Amino acid sequence: MIYRMNLVLLFPEDFIAPTRARITGRRLEAIARIGSDAVRVGVMNGRCGIGKVVAPGELEVQLDGDPPPPLPLTLVLALPRPKVMNRVIAGATSMGIKRIFLINAWRVEKSYWKSPRISDDSIRTQCILGLEQARDTVMPVVELRRFFRPFVEDELSAIAEDSLALVAHPGASSECPRDVKQLVTLVVGPEGGFIAEEIASLERIGFRAVSFGPRILRVETAVAALVGRLF
Amino acid sequence: MIYRMNLVLLFPEDFIAPTRARITGRRLEAIARIGSDAVRVGVMNGRCGIGKVVAPGELEVQLDGDPPPPLPLTLVLALPRPKVMNRVIAGATSMGIKRIFLINAWRVEKSYWKSPRISDDSIRTQCILGLEQARDTVMPVVELRRFFRPFVEDELSAIAEDSLALVAHPGASSECPRDVKQLVTLVVGPEGGFIAEEIASLERIGFRAVSFGPRILRVETAVAALVGRLF
Structure with missing residues (x-):
């Protein structure tokens, strides 16, 4: 069964450098399935942007957007x-x-x-x-x-x-x-x-x-x- | 896991007399779980009402209401x-x-x-x-x-x-x-x-x-x- 991951959520512990994140497990599998070299990413409780796949499981991350507004x-x-x-x-x-x-x-x-x-x-x-x-x-x-x-x-x-x-x-x-x-x-x-x-x-x-x-x-x-x- | 049956749906083939229906299987189990001697019933594509349990798996049915209006x-x-x-x-x-x-x-x-x-x-x-x-x-x-x-x-x-x-x-x-x-x-x-x-x-x-x-x-x-x- 295919699960669409509309956003790859990144956590502080994923970052190996300020703009570089390393991911594993289900997120890595989801990226592999998408088969694109860039994916939408967001940082937990933070901003959103694009992650460019620069090596297997490694994303160069550019954050330039805000998450959608919360429901009041x-x-x-x-x-x-x-x-x-x-x-x-x-x-x-x-x-x-x-x-x-x-x-x-x-x-x-x-x-x-x-x-x-x-x-x-x-x-x-x-x-x-x-x-x-x-x-x-x-x-x-x-x-x-x-x-x-x-x-x-x-x-x-x-x-x-x-x-x-x-x-x-x-x-x-x-x-x-x-x-x-x-x-x-x-x-x-x-x-x-x-x-x-x-x-x-x-x-x-x-x-x-x-x-x-x-x-x-x-x-x-x-x-x-x-x-x-x-x- | 308890499944709530808000209405017991009756089919033409359940009726053994004009106001008497005999049910089995999951509907019977649902009635047993409710533990009441009367349950809400409805006839497929027909009216709604009350079914009184008169024998194990047997309901005396009184239909006096309409189903809720459809969504347009x-x-x-x-x-x-x-x-x-x-x-x-x-x-x-x-x-x-x-x-x-x-x-x-x-x-x-x-x-x-x-x-x-x-x-x-x-x-x-x-x-x-x-x-x-x-x-x-x-x-x-x-x-x-x-x-x-x-x-x-x-x-x-x-x-x-x-x-x-x-x-x-x-x-x-x-x-x-x-x-x-x-x-x-x-x-x-x-x-x-x-x-x-x-x-x-x-x-x-x-x-x-x-x-x-x-x-x-x-x-x-x-x-x-x-x-x-x-x-």
């Missing part, structure tokens, strides 16, 4: 099923989301919290795939919150400060707004949705429940559709 | 990689898309056309998963078109008639429109995009190239985001 959205997501976790993180990253909280909710199964997919390494790998996909370099910050109530009551107000605070809720009477020109904090529930008490907790701190129509969507579809709607 | 969008999609094919079809179906053309393009690898994922059975299975997800009953029509030029030159004008005809193209200068109140025919290219000649062919028959921003998204993310933007 903080995503608070009930921890998804391990099976969809990877796609959700890579997809959210590819859309430019830079801050993600994975939280507990009544309908999140306890076992999900034991999945290897929520290890730092696994999440980091998915973030990197999302950055490569979208030719971005700026790593999102993904944080886990194992307890719903303390997160919502003690922390979420500050996170959502100065932003449009929305919770996606299929039953909500008001529609998800369009083309907003401000920061958004978007809360997305688990499969099966938030329970009424959770929606009430969120509304108490200023979140508005909004709907995207009568259809129940998978979390990765819902997040992408909501982002498309909002911005 | 025809999707013309360059055949995706087999690996993402399932997600794309199930995702598009869950959003309510009822007509999908899978077409060839310069950057579609020939081998994709030999994948078992494009068999009628495989596509039908993914459509059913998408319907169950979104509590819909109306099966989409998915058609394959192995040759780009004859499809675009001889067929696509008629398909797109009376609709807003758009081709998603990351390089386009005009932005994807928002909140359109009309039928849309949306063409989405392969990974790596359409080549200039393909965009020109589409523009010649009245399609407008529109962009969703500088980020290159995976096809399933792009389709969901574009749907969110358009409607």
Whole structure:
């Protein structure tokens, strides 16, 4: 199966000289597959440009561009099923989301919290795939919150400060707004949705429940559709 | 791994009496997992309602609702990689898309056309998963078109008639429109995009190239985001 690497992401430890990077493994294979002598590169949390292949696995790097702008959205997501976790993180990253909280909710199964997919390494790998996909370099910050109530009551107000605070809720009477020109904090529930008490907790701190129509969507579809709607 | 079945889809052959259906296999397992004595049901291409479990694998069915409205969008999609094919079809179906053309393009690898994922059975299975997800009953029509030029030159004008005809193209200068109140025919290219000649062919028959921003998204993310933007 061919995997397209739209951007070769470089890390400080790849550099053997200020403009020369040495790469191995999957990035080297991806370059070999592209079969070109120049590839798009970006430095982790830095600039973008072109890498010219000057020797096997060696790139002469010229950085003259910025990564695409971030999406002005903080995503608070009930921890998804391990099976969809990877796609959700890579997809959210590819859309430019830079801050993600994975939280507990009544309908999140306890076992999900034991999945290897929520290890730092696994999440980091998915973030990197999302950055490569979208030719971005700026790593999102993904944080886990194992307890719903303390997160919502003690922390979420500050996170959502100065932003449009929305919770996606299929039953909500008001529609998800369009083309907003401000920061958004978007809360997305688990499969099966938030329970009424959770929606009430969120509304108490200023979140508005909004709907995207009568259809129940998978979390990765819902997040992408909501982002498309909002911005 | 738990799979949530939001709707149990019933087929004519399941009915052993006008309001009584007998189910087996994955649907029966899903009902057992839900552990409730009533489940949401829908009849393929028909109405929705409640199925009361009256015996193991037997439902007394009351149909009193309609499926959610379809999305007024025809999707013309360059055949995706087999690996993402399932997600794309199930995702598009869950959003309510009822007509999908899978077409060839310069950057579609020939081998994709030999994948078992494009068999009628495989596509039908993914459509059913998408319907169950979104509590819909109306099966989409998915058609394959192995040759780009004859499809675009001889067929696509008629398909797109009376609709807003758009081709998603990351390089386009005009932005994807928002909140359109009309039928849309949306063409989405392969990974790596359409080549200039393909965009020109589409523009010649009245399609407008529109962009969703500088980020290159995976096809399933792009389709969901574009749907969110358009409607």
